[in-house]
Amino acid sequence: xxxxxxxxxxxxxxxxxxxxxxxLQAVTREATGLAAHVVERHAxxxxxxxxxxxxxxxxxxxxxxxxxxxxxxxxxxAVDGPSGIAGTYRSRVGPTVIYGRIQEVGGMAGRHNAARLxxxxxxxxxxxxxxxxxxxxxxxxxxxxx
Numbered sequence: 001x002x003x004x005x006x007x008x009x010x011x012x013x014x015x016x017x018x019x020x021x022x023x024l025q026a027v028t029r030e031a032t033g034l035a036a037h038v039v040e041r042h043a044x045x046x047x048x049x050x051x052x053x054x055x056x057x058x059x060x061x062x063x064x065x066x067x068x069x070x071x072x073x074x075x076x077x078a079v080d081g082p083s084g085i086a087g088t089y090r091s092r093v094g095p096t097v098i099y100g101r102i103q104e105v106g107g108m109a110g111r112h113n114a115a116r117l118x119x120x121x122x123x124x125x126x127x128x129x130x131x132x133x134x135x136x137x138x139x140x141x142x143x144x145x146x
Contacts, residue, residue, distance in 0.1 A: 020145060025086045027141040032082040035134040036091030040079050043093065043126035047074040062118030065125065066103045073097055094123065 050059050051068040060067040068074060073095055081091030094100065102109055106119035 023145045024142065027145055028087075028138075029082050029084075029089045031138050031141040032084075032089040032091050033079070034137055035130070036079040036081060036093050038133050038137065039093045039123075039126050039130045040077055042129045043077050043122050044074050046122045046126055046129075047077075060120055062106075062120065064120060065122040066120040073100055073103065076100060093126075 046065040047068060049065055049067075051071075052059055054069050058067045066073065076096040077094065077100075078096060079091055079093050082089045084090055099109075102117055103120050104123050105121070106117050109115050109117050
């Protein structure tokens, strides 16, 4: 069987699909930035849970977020992004203070690496706490376009 004839509307359909893709990319970029701020908020909330005076032992247990002394770690958590090109966006959330990583993952510190600091994660738990909120954020963004 052979089909002959014209089918109208393909160019209009293609243009509508292109426009929808542009919208999807825009809301995806925006949602990526908003999602990073959700993680940032949860990380800062975790770092507000406890505090102690400088020179006194920390009340936080290994595996729990570090207790605040000056608040510098919490204040240093920042969002970078979103960045990327169409279809691939990313944002980064993390501390800018030098000791932020060792608090998260633990390790050796001090003069001649004489002290072993246990991990006191705050970013990984913040990401876990953010999952449902971030998923809902993307769902709403994409549902609005689709």
